[in-house]
Amino acid sequence: MILIKGAGDLATGVANRLKKCGFNIVMTEISEPTTVRRTVAFSQAVYDKEVEAEGITAVLASKKEDINRILKDGNIAVIVDEEAKIIDEIKPDIIIDAILAKKNLGTYIEDAKIVIALGPGFTAGVDCHCVVETKRGHYLGKPIYSGSAIPNTGVPGDVGGYTKERIIRATNDGKILPISKIGDYVEKGDIVAYVNETPIFAEINGIVRGMLQKNINVFKGMKSGDIDPRCEKNHCFTISDKARSIGGGVLEAILYLQNTLK
Known part of the structure; x- marks a missing residue:
């Protein structure tokens, strides 16, 4: 065991x-x-x-x-x-x-x-x-x-040429409300989630590979999701x-x- x-x-x-x-x-x-x-x-x-x-x-x-x-x-x-x-x-x-x-x-x-x-x-x-x-x-x-x-190192690993930019981080303390679902395509500047009423913007184009579910408690700067610039939707549902x-x-x-x- x-x-x-x-x-x-x-x-x-x-x-x-x-x-x-x-x-x-x-x-x-x-x-x-x-x-x-x-x-x-x-x-x-x-x-x-x-x-x-x-x-x-x-x-x-x-x-x-x-x-x-x-x-x-x-x-x-x-x-x-x-x-x-x-x-x-x-x-x-x-x-x-x-x-x-x-x-x-x-x-x-x-x-x-x-x-x-x-x-x-x-x-x-x-x-x-x-x-x-x-x-x-x-x-x-x-x-x-x-x-x-x-x-x-505190720096996320390189995926598709991006490191920290691909991480979705909470903008303040509170409960998260996702706007984008895992598997959705987003572009830089799109709102992907809110914490209370504060928006979280995508920093790159790509597929949302990870996202916390609704009403999870988060703190400012906490990793709350990630965007995969390789844009392979099946990656969202398979082991990395x-x-x-x-x-x-x-x-x-x-x-x-x-x-x-x-």
């Missing part, structure tokens, strides 16, 4: 690949997930009870008995459990920290036989057995067994190249550590 902390789009890419390889998967989430790529995120099960991404279904659980039933049915279980206390009940063999908070929020190398973490904020051999690189570029998806991932690469790195790390850790 594998427990994955976090169920956002990157965590979903990892879970999807591992499930297809035969692992049982349990994922933990917060009570109000803020995943912008929610069309391919198992975190959406918190709102919709059951979601599907590329042939794999995730179902919301509320207790251990639910988890057992969901796994028996061949699905992934998602449980609202911000501190991942369910670990003490189900005792997973493998724990993957996929929260992507850019810092360690409470994962320890002693938590399971194999502990893997995604991205910066962790040191392999100290916090976990392996860190998987999450920064776009040459080393994306690389398992690191000693040391840390590339530090967070980045998530697939990270998933491959996690799978490699699990197989390697199973053979080396005694």
Whole structure:
């Protein structure tokens, strides 16, 4: 059994690949997930009870008995459990920290036989057995067994020649009201959402690939969506190249550590 902390789009890419390889998967989430790529995120099960991404279904659980039933049915279980206390009940063999908070929020190398973490904020051999690189570029998806991932730069990865311009950010504190839907084409200057009565404008032309749902609480500057300048609508509803690469790195790390850790 594998427990994955976090169920956002990157965590979903990892879970999807591992499930297809035969692992049982349990994922933990917060009570109000803020995943912008929610069309391919198992975190959406918190709102919709059951979601599907590329042939794999995730179902919301509320207790251990639910988890057992969901796994028996061949699905992934998602449980609202911000501190991942369910670990003490189900005792997973493998724990993957996929929260992507850019810092360690409470994962320890002693938590399971194999502990893997995604991205910066962790040191392999100290916090976990392996860190998987999450920064776009040459080393994306690389398992690191000693040391840390590339530090967070604060600049989104380049997609279609754009970095920070493709991110839709909240203009102030409040509740978001999307105007554009995931999959819509927008042009620079279009209003894509409001926070209270303040508009959010698109900074580039492209397809809205991610957008928070209506009435989610946001704060000024918070990532609330993204625009893909490549304008491939099917990208909005399929797991990203980045998530697939990270998933491959996690799978490699699990197989390697199973053979080396005694």
